[in-house]
Amino acid sequence: xxxxxxxGLAKRFPDGTEALAPLDLEVPDGGFYVLLxxxxxxxxxxxxxxxxxxxxxAGEVWIGGxxxxxxxPQARNVAMVFQDYALYPHMxxxxxxxxxxxxxxxxxxxxxxxxxxxxxxxxxEPLLGRLPRELSGxxxxxxxxxxxxxxxxxxFLMDEPLSNLDAxxxxxxxxxxxxxxxxxxxxxxxxxxxxxxxxxxxxxIAVLERGRLQQLADPDTLYARPANxxxxxxxxxxxxxxxxxxxxxxxxxxxxxxxGAPVRVPExxxxxxxxxxxxxxxxxxxxxxxxxxxxxAEAAWCPQGRCEAVERLGHEQVVWVRTDxxxxxxxxxxxxxxxxxxxxxxxxxxxxxxxxxGPDGRLLAAPADAAxxxx
Amino acid sequence: xxxxxxxxxxxxxxxxxxxxYLYPVALMVxxxxxxxxxxxxxxATWRGLFPREVSLQNYRDVFERVDxxxxxxxxxxxxxxxxxxxxxxxxxxxxxxxxxxWRARRRVLAFALALLVIPFEAVxxxxxxxxxxxxxxxxxxxxxxxxxxxxxxxxxxYSFFLDLPRSLxxxxxxxxxxxxxxxxxxxxxxARPALATCAVLTFLTQWGSFxxxxxxxxxxxxxxxxxxxxxxxxxxxxxxxxxxAFAVMMVAPVVALFVLFQRWFVKGAAYTGPRxxxxxxxxxxxxxxxxxxx
Numbered sequence: 001x002x003x004x005x006x007x008g009l010a011k012r013f014p015d016g017t018e019a020l021a022p023l024d025l026e027v028p029d030g031g032f033y034v035l036l037x038x039x040x041x042x043x044x045x046x047x048x049x050x051x052x053x054x055x056x057x058a059g060e061v062w063i064g065g066x067x068x069x070x071x072x073p074q075a076r077n078v079a080m081v082f083q084d085y086a087l088y089p090h091m092x093x094x095x096x097x098x099x100x101x102x103x104x105x106x107x108x109x110x111x112x113x114x115x116x117x118x119x120x121x122x123x124x125e126p127l128l129g130r131l132p133r134e135l136s137g138x139x140x141x142x143x144x145x146x147x148x149x150x151x152x153x154x155x156f157l158m159d160e161p162l163s164n165l166d167a168x169x170x171x172x173x174x175x176x177x178x179x180x181x182x183x184x185x186x187x188x189x190x191x192x193x194x195x196x197x198x199x200x201x202x203x204x205i206a207v208l209e210r211g212r213l214q215q216l217a218d219p220d221t222l223y224a225r226p227a228n229x230x231x232x233x234x235x236x237x238x239x240x241x242x243x244x245x246x247x248x249x250x251x252x253x254x255x256x257x258x259x260g261a262p263v264r265v266p267e268x269x270x271x272x273x274x275x276x277x278x279x280x281x282x283x284x285x286x287x288x289x290x291x292x293x294x295x296x297a298e299a300a301w302c303p304q305g306r307c308e309a310v311e312r313l314g315h316e317q318v319v320w321v322r323t324d325x326x327x328x329x330x331x332x333x334x335x336x337x338x339x340x341x342x343x344x345x346x347x348x349x350x351x352x353x354x355x356x357x358g359p360d361g362r363l364l365a366a367p368a369d370a371a372x373x374x375x
Numbered sequence: 376x377x378x379x380x381x382x383x384x385x386x387x388x389x390x391x392x393x394x395x396y397l398y399p400v401a402l403m404v405x406x407x408x409x410x411x412x413x414x415x416x417x418x419a420t421w422r423g424l425f426p427r428e429v430s431l432q433n434y435r436d437v438f439e440r441v442d443x444x445x446x447x448x449x450x451x452x453x454x455x456x457x458x459x460x461x462x463x464x465x466x467x468x469x470x471x472x473x474x475x476x477w478r479a480r481r482r483v484l485a486f487a488l489a490l491l492v493i494p495f496e497a498v499x500x501x502x503x504x505x506x507x508x509x510x511x512x513x514x515x516x517x518x519x520x521x522x523x524x525x526x527x528x529x530x531x532x533y534s535f536f537l538d539l540p541r542s543l544x545x546x547x548x549x550x551x552x553x554x555x556x557x558x559x560x561x562x563x564x565x566a567r568p569a570l571a572t573c574a575v576l577t578f579l580t581q582w583g584s585f586x587x588x589x590x591x592x593x594x595x596x597x598x599x600x601x602x603x604x605x606x607x608x609x610x611x612x613x614x615x616x617x618x619x620a621f622a623v624m625m626v627a628p629v630v631a632l633f634v635l636f637q638r639w640f641v642k643g644a645a646y647t648g649p650r651x652x653x654x655x656x657x658x659x660x661x662x663x664x665x666x667x668x669x
Contacts, residue, residue: 051545053549072548073548073549074549074552074553076549080546086540086543086545088564088565090565099547099560157549
């Protein structure tokens with residue numbers, strides 16, 4: 001096991017597309033880091049650069065104090081789980097698992113011992129004699145993991161390993177991956193577009209967009225103090241409501257207005273907003289902080305609108321509202337109250353839920369008690 | 376009832392067509408079992424297919440009159456060696472065109488495809504000069520080497536490897552295999568359908584090849600079956616039963632081989648994706664704007 005260090009790593013394809021802007025990242029020995037972002041954001045390219053399947057345009061890759069960016073994939077001592085598993089179709093499970101060992105000249109007896117060990121760890125012992133085509137999706141996924149685990153590599157790379165499993169299996173295997181990480185103490189770099197996967201698995205999450213690192217933080221910080229509007233809108237289900245806001249400086253402090261409703265700016269945020277008066281700011285409110293019903297005294301923002309759709313999730317529901325100022329908002333709350341589409345709704349958010357983002361999308365102010373001490 | 380009549384009519388039509396195509400083959404087989412003197416006179420009668428008596432005398436005659444086993448051995452060696460050499464050359468060529476990135480890749484591919492439209496007869500004479508210049512006349516080499524590299528085989532491998540999921544090779548690379556071992560241990564074993572197709576087509580072409588061996592062979596030493604059959608035809612006395620027996624023995628090994636290989640032939644690419652049937656290869660993965668080089 002070893003730490004992984006990326007220094008100014010960048011990739012530009014021959015046609016000029018910048019897949020990855022120069023990026024620094026350090027995954028400590030035994031760390032579980034997740035690369036999160038929408039498709040095409042460069043996360044898979046980053047993983048492939050570490051594996052050696054792509055050549056970087058610039059930058060360095062260090063694994064355990066050894067610079068590897070000029071080495072062929074087979075010389076890097078990394079293991080990768082592919083999105084489509086890439087099991088060798090003509091080999092039985094046993095031979096699939098033994099292949100990395102065979103390539104490294106591990107003697108037969110040792111090979112067999114380690115294959116059995118990994119098979120036991122993953123509960124795939126009864127499948128050793130089967131061909132990949134005779135396995136279910138979940139079993140194939142396990143074999144792919146086993147093939148990565150079997151030779152105890154310096155770094156594990158995982159490229160959306162759960163995306164081909166059905167929802168129930170995905171939750172199970174997710175827990176298994178977390179357990180495997182604990183048990184093996186390996187260094188993991190895990191790519192996903194699924195923020196639930198990222199939040200539940202990652203010690204730290206690197207959010208990428210259009211080839212740029214947006215934020216690197218632990219899950220709590222990512223949620224409570226998103227570095228910019230992109231991260232705020234991407235993380236969360238649904239993501240944070242982002243509403244264009246106008247701020248004016250007034251004698252009594254800054255006055256703001258968003259979605260046709262005035263915003264009572266909390267004490268702690270006044271100084272920042274006053275400094276950005278007249279700029280095009282964005283107000284952010286998490287859907288779970290936006291409630292339907294008559295506004296109580298602590299309400300800081302009360303937009304009005306009509307219900308567009310309701311997604312009932314059992315214990316919860318997400319209400320989609322089109323405000324009178326034609327802004328779409330999501331409010332998440334208890335599913336007790338039945339709300340019909342087309343119904344007029346009054347929403348409100350407390351002062352403790354307001355985020356402000358600058359014209360460049362950067363976070364200006366978060367609620368005073370936003371959790372997540374930067375680690 | 377109507378449906379049944381329709382089925383009946385359809386089967387009758389199919390049987391008639393099958394009979395039409397199988398008739399010459401049947402004549403060949405039956406003729407080879409009849410006394411020489413009766414083959415031609417009974418040809419157009421029903422006795423042509425249902426002889427009064429059958430015997431293997433014609434087959435014995437063939438072996439007495441010529442060294443049939445020598446010709447059979449020659450053909451088998453020439454066809455077999457071309458197949459082996461051809462696979463060894465064409466599979467890596469197709470792989471290089473499909474996967475490796477090198478400067479003239481596109482042009483070489485276009486050139487190889489252009490070769491497909493040139494009929495062999497057009498190059499037979501220049502090729503003959505070349506082979507003579509190399510001193511290869513009357514050798515096996517002249518009948519094997521020019522047919523090893525084959526544009527059609529290369530194209531077949533090329534298109535097969537294009538469809539093979541890239542992630543398989545990438546997995547092999549990460550697992551520690553170099554380019555050569557990746558090709559030999561992961562790519563080739565999964566190319567069995569393409570290998571079998573190329574093997575069968577090459578074998579059949581070589582087995583039936585007549586013009587070229589006729590040009591480059593003069594004695595019986597390296598003469599293959601088709602040329603030997605033609606020579607046998609002109610060898611007096613003219614015995615049609617013997618000629619047909621010769622023809623049957625020439626065809627039989629190929630039919631046997633085909634039946635043997637058919638299983639491989641039909642078996643499709645055996646790639647196993649996330650779930651059976653829906654192969655999600657690297658080809659469908661977002662390649663994040665990677666263009667094909669020129």
